[in-house]
Amino acid sequence: MHEIAKNIYWNGIKHWTLRNFHGRELSTHRASTYNAYIVRDEKTALIDTVWDPFADEFAASLEAGVGAKNIDLIVINHNEPDHGGSLGRVMELVPEGTPIYCSKNGAESIRKYFHRDDWNINVVKTGDSVSLGGRELTFVEMRLIHWPDSMMTFDSGAGVLFSNDAFGQHYCASGFFNDEVDECELYQEAIKYFANILAPYAPLIEKKLDEITALGLPVKLIAPSHGVIWRRDPLQIVGKYAEWAKAYSEGFAVIAYDCLYNATPAMAAAIAQGLANRGAAYKIFNTGGTDMSDLMTDMFCARGIIVGSSTVNNTVHRSIAGLLDDIRGHRLRGKIGAAFGSYGWSGEAPRLISEHLKGSGIEVAEEPLRAQYAPTPDDLRKCVEFGERFAEAMAAKRA
Ligand SMILES: [Fe+2]
Ligand SMILES: [Fe+2]
Structure with a gap:
């Protein structure tokens, strides 16, 4: 006592x-x-x-x-x-x-x-x-x-x-x-x-x-x-x-992805470059090796949530499926989101992520973005622009 x-x-x-x-x-x-x-x-x-x-x-x-x-x-x-x-x-x-x-x-x-x-x-x-x-x-x-x-x-x-x-x-x-x-x-x-x-x-x-x-x-x-x-x-x-x-936010973006090889991470880095070009702070996570409770804390503190996955068996990676369920379950408020990912042939993952984010009350600011096999310089330029527009959408959300 x-x-x-x-x-x-x-x-x-x-x-x-x-x-x-x-x-x-x-x-x-x-x-x-x-x-x-x-x-x-x-x-x-x-x-x-x-x-x-x-x-x-x-x-x-x-x-x-x-x-x-x-x-x-x-x-x-x-x-x-x-x-x-x-x-x-x-x-x-x-x-x-x-x-x-x-x-x-x-x-x-x-x-x-x-x-x-x-x-x-x-x-x-x-x-x-x-x-x-x-x-x-x-x-x-x-x-x-x-x-x-x-x-x-x-x-x-x-x-x-x-x-x-x-x-x-x-x-x-x-x-x-x-x-x-x-x-x-x-x-x-x-x-x-x-x-x-x-x-x-x-x-x-x-x-x-x-x-x-x-x-x-x-x-x-x-x-x-x-x-x-x-x-x-x-x-x-x-x-x-x-x-x-309230709809809490510290103003930064979280980019969370899982991947098979190097294409989705390259897209994440280019999106981050776009965010940086517009002065937006960000954090990048590979969900395959990330503590999900800590990641949920960062999601809760973020203004923007950008989720990526390469397409595996016509769907998203296992860790991304868990993350999306967590996002829905935690009923995050006042966030904007977007989806991206690389693929080989069917390429459903970005669309599935985007639909899931919408269904979870996240305001989706961008059409899902994807690149086939190894992203070309043109694909990566689109990722940078995606990041730049996303930063602008975050700034508009704050205003
Ligand atoms: Fe308790
Ligand atoms: Fe309790």
């Missing part, structure tokens, strides 16, 4: 060796933490648990810290297994009938994960609160940010917002607070988390942030369920979320 505010303790797990999350969907180069919290007053509350592989370690630390028998109530802000996973173990240790507070969808999720009808589950909604004696815990529903059951809990006495996944980062550090870690690393992980996990729900987040701001909560700490706690200027991350939840 580590006291983070008077009578409020972090009681989580630092999973230093974690390198992938959600199976292998998400890379976590800087590991992660599962943050559970204890609030002590006349009553003692446990807020969230940890991923179930750590259930024994978590139970031991609860026993050593407050003694599980002394827990009077449990709040489950979100029952995804990385947070609710150890609830079953905790329920074996706390007094029988200990109330669990969660959202309506949380109750359903708990029943369907644990298959127990005898637990004392109490459904709460936004504005409901529970008293611990000298302080109250108030609940704010966060439906579909990012699961149907998600909610936050606010300790109004201490000014601590237990925000669960919102404002989190897959980031592990020896310290507990944002002012104890490298700010650049922290923000790299915070935006990667937003881009990969929360971006699909950006319109809901935009609305919810307005709602939270209107509540005027006197927030002193934002304590998420992953990563470090926002203590220095805690609302800075709320401001960042407000930026990221």
Whole structure:
């Protein structure tokens, strides 16, 4: 246990060796933490648990810290297994009938994960609160940010917002607070988390942030369920979320391609030259050897997305198919796109990419561009012009 505010303790797990999350969907180069919290007053509350592989370690630390028998109530802000996973173990240790507070969808999720009808589950909604004696815990529903059951809990006495996944980062550090870690690393992980996990729900987040701001909560700490706690200027991350939840862009272009040989990369380099000719910044990735979670972060930050693939078996490369599905799933907003690629005979890939981008809500600025076998100087000149026009379209989008 580590006291983070008077009578409020972090009681989580630092999973230093974690390198992938959600199976292998998400890379976590800087590991992660599962943050559970204890609030002590006349009553003692446990807020969230940890991923179930750590259930024994978590139970031991609860026993050593407050003694599980002394827990009077449990709040489950979100029952995804990385947070609710150890609830079953905790329920074996706390007094029988200990109330669990969660959202309506949380109750359903708990029943369907644990298959127990005898637990004392109490459904709460936004504005409901529970008293611990000298302080109250108030609940704010966060439906579909990012699961149907998600909610936050606010300790109004201490000014601590237990925000669960919102404002989190897959980031592990020896310290507990944002002012104890490298700010650049922290923000790299915070935006990667937003881009990969929360971006699909950006319109809901935009609305919810307005709602939270209107509540005027006197927030002193934002304590998420992953990563470090926002203590220095805690609302800075709320401001960042407000930026990221809109059609966010840092203005550069991403060129992402996969290829069999050298023709598609030559086209990519010529397109990049065209972008540079018009003063546009860009990044180039060969998706065959690229971390897709990092690439999605760059896609999220880009204004323009140019995707290339040579044609293989009448379609795109496997890594490009995955990328296109990711682009669709993440519902990126306010981006422009284009497609290119080399081919030998059938040459469908650029058209398929272009159609996919359109179907994903990307504004396609150029007709798909292709070159047969080895691109000629004329083909490469067309690639440069394609890049130049794309840069102009990006500039027009900004204006
Ligand atoms: Fe989650
Ligand atoms: Fe989580």
